[in-house]
Amino acid sequence: MTVGSGSTSEHAARLQALLDKDSGYGGSTVDDEAGALIPGSPAWDSATQADRPLDSSSYTNGSHHAQAGAVHQLWYNKHRVTLERSINRVIELLKGLQEKNASWPAHYPTVQRTDDPALQRPSSRPGFPHTQSMLEDLPTASPPHPGALRRSLTSLEDHAKAESSRDAEKKRINAEPRLVTPQIAQEFSILKLDLKLGALHQTELVHSLEKNSIASLLDGKISSSIKHLLSLRERIEDRSSKVLVTGDLNAGKSTFCNAILRRKILPEDQQPCTSIFCEVLHASENNGIEEVHAVHKDAIYDRNDETTYDVFSIQDLEKLVLDNATYIQCKVYIKDIRTVDESLLNNGVVDIALIDAPGLNSDTTKTTALFARQEEIDVVVFVVSAANHFTMTAREFLLAAAAEKAYLFIVVNGFDMIRDQERCQKMILDQVRGLSPQTYKEASELVHFVSSNAIPTSPPPGGPDGGDSGSSSGGGGGDDPSDDPKGKGKDKEKIRDFEVLEQSLRRFVLEKRAKSKLTPAKNYLMNILNDVNSLATVNAEVAQSEIDRVTKELEEIEPVLESNKKAKDEISAETEKIIEDTCSDVYNQTRAMINFSIAHASDPTFLDVHYPGLLSAFEYAEEVKEAMLSQIAASVTECEESARSKTVVGVNAIKQLGILHLGDEYNNLNFRPDVMFRRRRDALTRQIEIPIELWDFLDWSSLLQRQEKVAGTGMALTVATAVGGRLIGGYGWMDHALSAARIVGNDNLRRLIVPAIVVSLVAAAGYVLNQIPQSLPQRLSTKISSQLAAIDYVHANSSRIAGSVRKVLRFPADSLREGLQRSVEQLGGRREETLKVRAESAVALKYFSNLVRDSAHQRAAVGGIDLDGHPPGLAH
Numbered sequence: 001m002t003v004g005s006g007s008t009s010e011h012a013a014r015l016q017a018l019l020d021k022d023s024g025y026g027g028s029t030v031d032d033e034a035g036a037l038i039p040g041s042p043a044w045d046s047a048t049q050a051d052r053p054l055d056s057s058s059y060t061n062g063s064h065h066a067q068a069g070a071v072h073q074l075w076y077n078k079h080r081v082t083l084e085r086s087i088n089r090v091i092e093l094l095k096g097l098q099e100k101n102a103s104w105p106a107h108y109p110t111v112q113r114t115d116d117p118a119l120q121r122p123s124s125r126p127g128f129p130h131t132q133s134m135l136e137d138l139p140t141a142s143p144p145h146p147g148a149l150r151r152s153l154t155s156l157e158d159h160a161k162a163e164s165s166r167d168a169e170k171k172r173i174n175a176e177p178r179l180v181t182p183q184i185a186q187e188f189s190i191l192k193l194d195l196k197l198g199a200l201h202q203t204e205l206v207h208s209l210e211k212n213s214i215a216s217l218l219d220g221k222i223s224s225s226i227k228h229l230l231s232l233r234e235r236i237e238d239r240s241s242k243v244l245v246t247g248d249l250n251a252g253k254s255t256f257c258n259a260i261l262r263r264k265i266l267p268e269d270q271q272p273c274t275s276i277f278c279e280v281l282h283a284s285e286n287n288g289i290e291e292v293h294a295v296h297k298d299a300i301y302d303r304n305d306e307t308t309y310d311v312f313s314i315q316d317l318e319k320l321v322l323d324n325a326t327y328i329q330c331k332v333y334i335k336d337i338r339t340v341d342e343s344l345l346n347n348g349v350v351d352i353a354l355i356d357a358p359g360l361n362s363d364t365t366k367t368t369a370l371f372a373r374q375e376e377i378d379v380v381v382f383v384v385s386a387a388n389h390f391t392m393t394a395r396e397f398l399l400a401a402a403a404e405k406a407y408l409f410i411v412v413n414g415f416d417m418i419r420d421q422e423r424c425q426k427m428i429l430d431q432v433r434g435l436s437p438q439t440y441k442e443a444s445e446l447v448h449f450v451s452s453n454a455i456p457t458s459p460p461p462g463g464p465d466g467g468d469s470g471s472s473s474g475g476g477g478g479d480d481p482s483d484d485p486k487g488k489g490k491d492k493e494k495i496r497d498f499e500v501l502e503q504s505l506r507r508f509v510l511e512k513r514a515k516s517k518l519t520p521a522k523n524y525l526m527n528i529l530n531d532v533n534s535l536a537t538v539n540a541e542v543a544q545s546e547i548d549r550v551t552k553e554l555e556e557i558e559p560v561l562e563s564n565k566k567a568k569d570e571i572s573a574e575t576e577k578i579i580e581d582t583c584s585d586v587y588n589q590t591r592a593m594i595n596f597s598i599a600h601a602s603d604p605t606f607l608d609v610h611y612p613g614l615l616s617a618f619e620y621a622e623e624v625k626e627a628m629l630s631q632i633a634a635s636v637t638e639c640e641e642s643a644r645s646k647t648v649v650g651v652n653a654i655k656q657l658g659i660l661h662l663g664d665e666y667n668n669l670n671f672r673p674d675v676m677f678r679r680r681r682d683a684l685t686r687q688i689e690i691p692i693e694l695w696d697f698l699d700w701s702s703l704l705q706r707q708e709k710v711a712g713t714g715m716a717l718t719v720a721t722a723v724g725g726r727l728i729g730g731y732g733w734m735d736h737a738l739s740a741a742r743i744v745g746n747d748n749l750r751r752l753i754v755p756a757i758v759v760s761l762v763a764a765a766g767y768v769l770n771q772i773p774q775s776l777p778q779r780l781s782t783k784i785s786s787q788l789a790a791i792d793y794v795h796a797n798s799s800r801i802a803g804s805v806r807k808v809l810r811f812p813a814d815s816l817r818e819g820l821q822r823s824v825e826q827l828g829g830r831r832e833e834t835l836k837v838r839a840e841s842a843v844a845l846k847y848f849s850n851l852v853r854d855s856a857h858q859r860a861a862v863g864g865i866d867l868d869g870h871p872p873g874l875a876h
């Protein structure tokens with residue numbers, strides 16, 4: 001095997017320059033034409049010398065190693081940049097989703113736990129907890145429905161539903177179109193909400209997790225996902241790669257590390273000595289200074305913060321490693337004496353750190369397993385003693401590590417001590433097959449039988465033999481090649497074997513690095529993009545169905561609102577008309593009835609008072625007056641009764657309108673007609689005062705009217721009336737006398753005058769007294785009528801009764817008007833709310849549709865990164 005000449009080869013230098021120019025760290029990207037790793041491109045030609053495709057078997061010199069490494073590095077950078085961009089885009093998408101979730105709480109598919117194992121489907125993803133399913137609510141025989149969706153929001157209707165009972169909820173879940181299948185819900189991995197809150201039933205849980213709770217849970221998930229993406233980005237931006245060297249106590253781990261470094265840096269001893277993790281890094285990462293940073297317990301190492309570590313010289317390392325009470329790990333910065341072609345640490349492609357771990361024992365196994373699990377560890381090199389094979393501790397560790405990290409590299413050390421090497425090889429490989437079949441499959445690359453102590457190393461700086469001449473510790477190292485040509489040959493073989501190991505390890509580190517660094521990012525991106533895509537799809541569908549729902553609702557609301565507005569005006573006019581018609585009807589009727597009653601107060605048909613004779617004329621007059629007044633009052637009462645009935649009719653008419661237009665919402669007031677007109681009815685007798693006078697008994701006008709009407713009363717009566725009237729009246733007698741003289745003639749007059757006067761007087765007196773039952777009521781009626789007219793009795797009562805009716809009718813009318821107004825306002829409010837929901841849903845639909853498209857696009861980009869394949873042009 002040809003070992004590197006010690007100077008950078010021409011090709012390596014060219015590739016180094018190319019990498020410096022286009023390593024992905026210098027600002028250029030793989031998308032640049034010149035830098036893209038596209039077969040046939042300048043970068044490709046430079047990197048691979050296309051006419052000479054590389055093969056692992058052709059790694060016969062340093063330049064080929066460098067070329068292969070460079071191709072890997074370009075390939076790696078290409079994928080890294082794609083992933084970085086994707087991470088940035090996904091972070092943007094998640095931030096957008098977070099914002100959207102704040103304004104339009106995203107629907108989140110929830111699934112209910114099922115107790116029926118038959119209904120549980122196997123999870124398509126390992127490690128995905130299948131804890132919840134809503135199958136409980138699904139009819140077992142039914143085909144998979146779109147899954148129940150619980151959204152945190154939105155309409156009053158939804159809210160009302162959220163308040164409903166468990167049964168109602170079940171019904172609702174079954175009745176509602178389902179947008180998410182339980183399977184989709186199970187497919188959520190990163191954004192899956194942990195809804196396992198104690199023993200709460202899912203329905204109660206959903207109730208307890210109202211929109212804001214779900215939104216904030218999702219918000220929290222998104223935040224932690226963004227955080228994780230940032231750390232993944234940091235991780236893939238980090239060009240360093242860490243190789244953990246572990247194995248049984250005294251297996252030769254430190255010797256192996258020193259052999260790799262070609263320097264005796266780490267203390268070797270026949271008895272267990274390494275008790276802390278020693279990470280060996282290139283001094284260029286410490287401003288070129290060789291020193292040891294012993295990291296304080298519980299401190300997070302920061303090279304720029306000296307409070308996190310203590311500085312020691314490389315010579316102090318042995319002491320540090322052997323005796324440590326203060327530290328559990330140290331960083332060892334050393335200059336690599338090897339060239340970039342040979343060096344693992346300083347290979348010009350990737351910064352590799354070697355970590356020498358304490359030997360595995362019952363105390364350290366756990367710590368080392370934890371250490372190995374750290375995501376910075378790209379490769380685990382397991383050193384096993386050829387003499388001891390795999391101990392129990394080693395097996396346990398390997399089994400665990402194989403499950404955690406697929407990248408195991410096994411070094412069987414101390415092979416020089418084995419006599420029957422073939423048997424040893426076979427036995428160890430059999431063991432490897434049992435422990436990690438994957439590693440066994442690639443045993444030629446991943447399992448190496450070497451003798452680390454046969455590799456010449458420089459002594460520790462400042463050590464006794466300080467020079468750089470090859471020396472070895474034990475094994476064949478002590479042989480003098482010049483004395484023993486056979487020994488020299490054996491050593492060469494050991495060195496060759498070790499170099500083959502180094503090449504494999506280097507290739508392995510470079511190749512697997514892509515996987516170990518990029519795979520977690522790729523997987524995480526695929527998972528989160530799947531989640532985002534599912535969530536966006538669901539929410540786009542929800543937004544669309546929300547739009548459909550509210551559009552339908554609007555189609556129903558708007559005509560109802562319009563007709564309600566119209567009806568409100570019409571019904572108001574109609575009720576007003578009912579009120580006005582009823583009141584004017586009541587007024588007119590009352591007026592007519594009272595007037596009639598007053599006008600006919602003296603009508604004997606209605607006046608049922610017996611005239612007892614002249615002696616009781618005054619009592620008779622009082623009785624007549626009372627009768628008349630109570631008759632008028634009775635007519636008022638009658639009017640009130642009639643008004644009451646009319647009011648009942650009016651109230652019922654308004655009520656009918658209310659029920660017709662408002663249905664159950666009509667506030668049916670309790671109307672009691674009997675409480676109308678409950679005031680005292682004797683008010684009339686107190687309002688007017690009609691004293692009985694003598695003249696009331698002699699109503700001349702009525703007498704005259706009566707006389708004109710009654711035929712056959714004759715001239716005598718006329719005369720008697722004239723004379724009597726004069727006598728009794730006491731004035732204007734001359735006119736009457738003259739008129740009598742004209743009738744009778746002057747001669748006759750002289751003869752008849754005296755007896756005629758007497759007769760007339762007697763007749764007149766008799767007639768007048770006789771006419772009292774007719775004239776008195778008339779007279780009293782006239783008096784009452786004029787008195788009532790003076791107090792505007794008819795109008796006052798008509799107004800009062802009509803006013804009462806109006807007041808009573810106002811109640812249902814106002815209630816109806818308010819009800820209609822309320823209904824219009826409610827509908828208007830609902831319309832506003834629905835319009836708002838529609839606008840928000842439209843925005844959400846647009847947003848989620850874009851998110852579906854963007855996440856699918858990103859998913860395709862990430863999915864296209866083939867980390868399992870090999871860089872084009874490199875055989876594997």
Ligand SMILES: Nc1nc2c(ncn2[C@@H]2O[C@H](COP(=O)(O)OP(=O)(O)OP(=O)(O)O)[C@@H](O)[C@H]2O)c(=O)[nH]1
Pocket residue numbers: 248249250251252253254255256267268269270271272273274275357358359360413414415416417450451452453454473474475
């Ligand atoms: N013959 C032979 N001896 C070896 C080989 N490798 C290491 N040794 C010896 O084995 C002993 C232990 O080596 P270390 O490198 O200290 O072992 P280790 O695994 O680092 O020990 P701890 O870290 O303390 O568990 C030393 O005396 C080495 O010289 C080898 O390949 N052949």
